Amino acid sequence: MTSHPLHFKSIVEVGQMIRRGEVTSVGVTRHMLDLIxxxxxxxxxxxxxxxxxxxxxxxxADAALAAGLYRGQLHGVPIAIKDLCYTTYAPTRAGTTIYRGFMAPHNATVVDRLETAGAVILGKLSMTEGAYTGHHPTIPAPKNPWNESYWVGTSSSGSGVAPSAGLCFASLGSDTGGSIRYPCATCGLTGIKPTFGRVSRHGVFALAESLDHVGPMARSVADCAVILQAMAGWDAHDPTSLDVPVPDYATEIGKGVRDMRIGIDREYAFRGVDREVATALEQAVEVFETLGARIIEVTLPDYDALxxxxxxxxxxxxAVAHQDTYPARKEEYGPDLAQLIEEGLSTTGTEAARGHHLRINFSMAFEALFxxxxxxxxxxxxxxxxxxAxxxxxxxxxxxxxxxxxxxxPYDFSGSPTVTLPNGFDNxxxxxxxxxxxxxxxEAAIIRAGDAFQSVTDWHTRHPDIGG
Structure with missing residues (x-):
């Protein structure tokens, strides 16, 4: 057991504390609300x-536990969700002013599944407008708890800040071009962008439907695995969800990576990369080798044009996602999202087809690497x-x-799963x-590898000084 303050403990830790009766869910929830x-x-x-x-x-949750009903590791644990997930009990504005006060007719599937697993929902987290790059000019952007003058990543900005600052034990984010991974990288978190279709997007505002992924953001791979387990699986309401069995991701925790084959394209991974980033990655390769993994040289398919x-x-x-409100309410849009929609409206069919062909070719060649x-x-x-700046x-x-x-x-285009995790600090x-x-x-393979790395490193256990 670590000596972290309650709000910086892992889901696994606080969930065990609630189950053993060392704390109550009400006590933990009050603590989090007071800190917020x-x-x-x-x-x-x-x-x-x-x-x-x-x-x-x-x-x-406390009453259920007292009656002998335990729903699993999320039972009574306070988390929060990105404000593009529909909720019937709170407005869903997706970072916009257009949808200010919008009350959804149903919850997003991921919200229902997390609540069924026993999670306590603290609230909705701020985000960029429509899940693109910029926050709406009238909505304050979240601040990086490590240093407020540094970027917090987009679009799941609040979803990165809240767990990093200890204001929830995990969050939901979405990723269309990197929006789970950037806030995890900038805020010292771990996040999983699952395979496209592994997690339902029913009741989630779209940015680009064939690229959008929903996934967990937390303090460790083990915590992300708990959230993913609760959300993953086929959903009749989402025609893109995959009707395939969901493995027990918990069995990958502690398994180690001996004889696991980990690929690296050194030209891709190190060309034009800052020295501090490269050094941290080189050291991570050494960690995996020490743990018994086999490092295998690979060559990534061409990705630049993609x-x-x-x-x-x-x-x-x-442009399709916003056709009901743009250009009809164009004046209510912020500049970044409006610019993106205008580009979509002006793109020709042949240009779109070329992009689609690039996507297919990369995706097929990349999957073959495995x-x-x-x-x-x-x-x-x-x-x-x-x-x-x-x-x-x-x-x-x-x-x-x-x-x-x-x-x-590239991995939003291919729909491939990724885990993002901290591996050092810069100067x-x-x-x-x-x-x-x-x-x-x-997902099982990346959870196994990420957990093995975190079992012998402590980067993911460090947290900012939030004051208060």
Whole structure:
């Protein structure tokens, strides 16, 4: 058991404490709500707090436990969800002003499944407008708890800030081009972008439906596995969900990586990468070798043109997602999302077809790599966490966006699962990060590898000083 304050403990730890009666769910939930009231005025991670309902859920969780009903590791544990997941009990605005006050007719499937697993929902977390790059000008952007002058990542910004600052034990994020992975990288978190179709998107606002993924963000691979287990599986309401069995991800925890085949394309992983990022990745390779993994050299299929096509491919689908409100309510949109939609409206069919062909070719060739490896290692971003000043043109300048998406966009196109996890700190004291990528439906392999790394390193256990 670690000596972390209650709010910085893992899901596994706090869940065991609740089950053993060392704490109550009500006590933990009150502690979290008090902390949010104390410090989130500075961090701005929550857009809507569900305090009264959360306490009612916690009371029900305690009563169920007293009656001998235990729902699993999430029983009574307070978490939070990105504000693009439908909820009937709180508005869902998806970072926009257009949907201010929108009350959904049903919960998102992922919300229902988490609550069925016993989770307590503290509230809805802030995000960029429509899940693209920029926050709406009228909605304050969340602040990085490690250093408020540094980028917090997009679009799951509040979903990165809240668990990093100890304001929930885990969160839900979404990822269309890197939006689970960037906030995990900048906030020192672990996150899983699952295989496309592994987790239902029913009741989740779309950015680009063929690229959108929903996944967990937490403090460890083991914690992410708990959340993923509760959410994963076929959903009759989502025609893109996969009707295949869901493995018991908990069996991968503690299994180790002896004789596991971990691929690395050194040209891809290290070319043009900041020295601090490269050094941390090299050290991670050494850790895996020490643990008994086999490091295998691979060559990634050509990806440059595909990354260049991401904005266009996202744009055409975003234009469809917003066709009921754009251009009819164009004046209510922020500049980044409006610019993206305009690009989508102006893209020709032949341009879209070229992008689609690039996607198919990369996806097929990339999946073929896993005939010889179990998973692949690469950075999450080519540089350490940038400052806000460095990212002022993010979203408006395609060159800035393309540069940072080199390690994220390809796996949204291919629908491949990835786990993002911290692997060091830079000279400015900001977290560094890496990615483990698996074959489709290969969540078990990346969970196994990520957990093995975290079993012998402590980067994921460190947390910012939040004051309060």
């Amino acid at each position: 009231a104390s410090v989130d005025g500075r961090f701005k991670s929550y857009i809507h707090l569900c305090g009264e309902r959360a306490l009612e859920q916690a009371e029900a 990354v260049d096509a991401w904005i266009m491919m996202c744009a055409i689908e975003t 005939g010889g490896i179990d998973c692949m290692l690469c950075p999450t971003m080519p540089s350490p966490t940038p400052s806000l 460095d990212m002022k043109d993010y979203g408006a300048d395609p060159a800035v966006l393309n540069a940072i998406m080199r390690y994220t966009a 400015a004291g900001m977290p560094l990060s890496m990615q483990i990528v698996g074959p489709k439906l290969g």
